[in-house]
Amino acid sequence: MSSLSGRRSQSLVIDMNSNGSQMPSPVLEREFRGSKIEWVPERSLKSQSSREYELRIEMEHLKEKFAKLLLCEDMSGSGRKGVSPALTLSNAITNLAASVFGEQRRFEPMEEERKARWKREIDWLLSVSEHIVEFVPTQQTLENGTTIEVMRNQQRKDLHLNIPALRKLDAMLLEYLDESQKNREYWYGSKEAGPREDEKWWLPTVNVPPKGLSDKAREHLQNLKEKVNQVLKAAMAINANSLAEMEVPEAYIESLPKNGRAILGDAMYKIMGDEFFDPDELLSSVDLSSEHKIVDLKNRIEASVVIWRRKMNNKDTKSPWGVASGVSQEKREQFEDRAETILLILKHRYPGIPQSSLDISKIQDNRDMGYAILESYSRVLESLAFTVLSRIEDVIYADNLAKDPSLAEKKRRPPSSDSCEPIPVITFDPKEEAESINKMEPNVATLSDFMGWSKDQDQEPKQADSEAALNQEGRSSLKKTLSPALNKRHFYLESLNALRSPLSRH
Template sequence: MMKERFAKLLLGEDMSGGGKGVSSALALSNAITNLAASIFGEQWRLEPMSSERKARWRKEIDWLLSVTDHIVEFVPSQQKSKDGINMEIMVTRQRTDLHMNIPALRKLDAMLIDYLDNFKDQNEFWYVTKDEEDGEEGPRRKDDKWWLPRVKVPANGLSEVSRKWLQFQKESVNQVLKAAMAINAQILSEMEIPEAYVESLPKNGRASLGDSIYRGITLESFDPEQFFSTVDMSTEHLVLDLKNRIEASIVIWKRKMTNKDGRSSWGSAVSLEKRELFEERAQTILLMLKHRFPGIPQSALDISKIQYNMDVGQAVLESYSRILESLAFTVMSRIEDVLYADSLTQDPSPGDAKGRTSSLAAEPVKLLTAAEEEAKRTSWAEPPTSMTLSDFMGWHLEQETEGEKKHPDGKQETTNSLDKAPLAKPADIVTTKRFSYIEKLENLGGLRSPTARH
């Protein structure tokens, strides 16, 4: 099997040998993507991976990642000669972006598998197949996950300890998701925009966005939240279409500002200052879209970058971070399924199923300082810290004991620091200052732009 895959990589997936295959970068990217699909594609339950799947994943992903060990750069180094003279020579070392990100991604990989292992001994929820579900009474799944087994919980719901443990696991996976998203966004931002994509763009930003979206962005008093309230984002297709339009307009405006495009048909009466302002607003909308809909498919720009990318190192980093992002989102969705089933026992008549997954998109992302982000990146190289249900129960009970106080009459009083802490009012979005949108988005907990991470 390994010989066959090695042959496909060398041939660029052109088994005729005619030299019409894809580039080495794309072939390696496809190999990592296909491997992840075969290993994680049917992770339909919250349960550990089998030992066979784990062994296959580790063996084959190590084999595919090994190419990065030979992608090097020259750096100066001091060397002392036999006669004691210090000389500066050039030596090779692994390229900086690979040296920084490959260990971090391996760490996130191990953490996700470890989180799945934590569900080994749980017995408070289980799954039934579609055939078993048809023979039971009760509410049916009404969302688009009809192929997944249905989660079942006890009639009185999960215990409080299990519920809090699931929330703890969800938060842990969410941290992995955000880290993988940040790395993937950074790598994609560093990839060159293919000329084929540029040639396919309309002649100006207005033609790309459409009249209604263009008016929303170019208003004198721009408010991102108000903009989203006027745009139909009821389906994934509409969200992806909006993302494609926004990204295309950003590319058009940037190229016009830097005079990289000489086509006369792209001429416009819009001033450079206004075009810069519109591009900044579009960037704000794009960041908020990625925050609200982390599971959205890749945009046309991302697909084009991956397809035409010739850098093997970037191809490995992008595909590896993308499949880890996908796996983290899948695990979070499975946890949401269990929490949703538990909520049905508390309220048998909830709203539509869309509310169940809203927390995946609306959960605020904490903005890290440069020092905090560097500390977090360093922590990825440490052993993963996870907590099984039994561990969590012991920790939870210990915390409760420490939080209990006694009254003079002998009664116990449980203190909760969260109850005492006042709720902070979110900052209002200021639209009077020209460069306030990105700053306010970060203050509200939005995802940082790739360039702001360094």
């Protein structure tokens, strides 16, 4: 039987028709469809069965993923060991990004299989946002011409504005990875070549021609670097706004001391209270040689801001014993503004630092599904943009090294004893940034312009209002990422590292 079936797959099948005569035909297979027997080509049957198998595997994967979401990570089903639905969805987006982008160690296009998986599964997770709605008033005209006001469902405003923007940023990052093949004159060393001897020993070695890259290839890399940097800024702005909307957990507040001076220390508190405040002086007075120490400084400053803001919101400035506080309301506002300036400088100098204690507490305690989606999606895109930016910088550094071998003796990044990947330092002068913001022309590019959205895309009044709101929000968000010297006071929270799920503080 086996030899017969094997021969039949390589030759013609001689079958009998209804009259009993032989009927030569191409290679055919019988397929039962209800009560009938139909003849279909064997090749078509194999391709059909392959598609059905892929769909069945995808369906099983979808069932498993949504079962975990519905169980809230409590596989026992008891309901006592799980987390909130918002945190479950946030962790799902984080883990998906970690599994897809975690191995992006080269500046090259993603594999089609990984890219298709990312697009498919992120659509599954983001589909929840389509059902988060709010009631909005709208005008409806009856048959007799009477106009009445009714309430209708509409996707929540923050999701309606930011989800399309994040999807656009997502598509742009994947497009920039695909553009890495254009004018490509560099290549990566093989695994047999051995590990690198610099601080990024776990990454493949970048090789360039002996005389370096051509001007055209170098210009292409610089152009991509600027584009990715713009995507990074937009993702950081959305992430910061999402975190700012989350409430500070009571458990975090209860763990803080009574005043900000106890957290900062006398030396730092004195510098922040000087009449002429210099952020660089404060940062130079603390040790920022490792990632752990940078995060510790962030935690202390954010905690002091929470304390000062909480005291300013309380109209009664007296202590529980009836004694007036020694710090005035204006002084606390000054401390808060200066603390936010330092946080902004740290954000620009060290964009890859991990989550702070306040960030982790907010994510863990958050119950709003919309905020969870916006925060986690913007965070993973921010991390991907930072990774792509680092890979581009590796190629540019290899080109600089080929043109100037003396750079090998210099360290382009500060040492870090507590982190695997050194944190890139970005030069930042608050005074210069403030002057550049004040000199901005009125027609500065907004987030809507950056995303490539046209003003005439939507004609309805409601959508026009949403576009105007997006322009205003995008302009303020991009300005916040550039300068702390803005008239609008905003509690600027730090961005999160995408590939780390929130950990418990205890």
